[in-house]
Amino acid sequence: MATYMDVHHGFEGITADQLRQAHQADLAHEKEEGVHFERAWADPESGTVYCLSSAPSKEAVQRVHEKAGHRADEVHEVPIAV
């Protein structure tokens, strides 16, 4: 398992409810891919969403987001953290 940060654009005006619903949709699909979405942060002004996950691969992260209906624009493995 590795740690990933993924980024979504185009979420201008996202609300707390919408972020929670999107995160719930990820949680509903993550087990089948062995992924766990830990946290997500949203900037409604620029429409950017960051998701932190642990997963077996970048592709597994993207598959969960696709099943949940919101493909990520970037998925980065972040093997180094403080």
Add this chain to the structure above:
Amino acid sequence: MATYMDVHHGFEGITADQLRQAHQADLAHEKEEGVHFERAWADPESGTVYCLSSAPSKEAVQRVHEKAGHRADEVHEVPIAV
């Protein structure tokens, strides 16, 4: 106080030691600006570093990074989180 995610590019090949040193430099300057850098994640392959902080303003986050010698390419307030 609000929550911020900032992004640095150009850190291809960054090591765990280098990330730790950069984070320590932020910690050494953060008090004078009322900022706290909580976590940071690095992708050495794409050279991207993400920093999560709590701070009084976007400008305060940037001032700490500047004093530490590594200006951020983007600073986003992230008022929504799960």
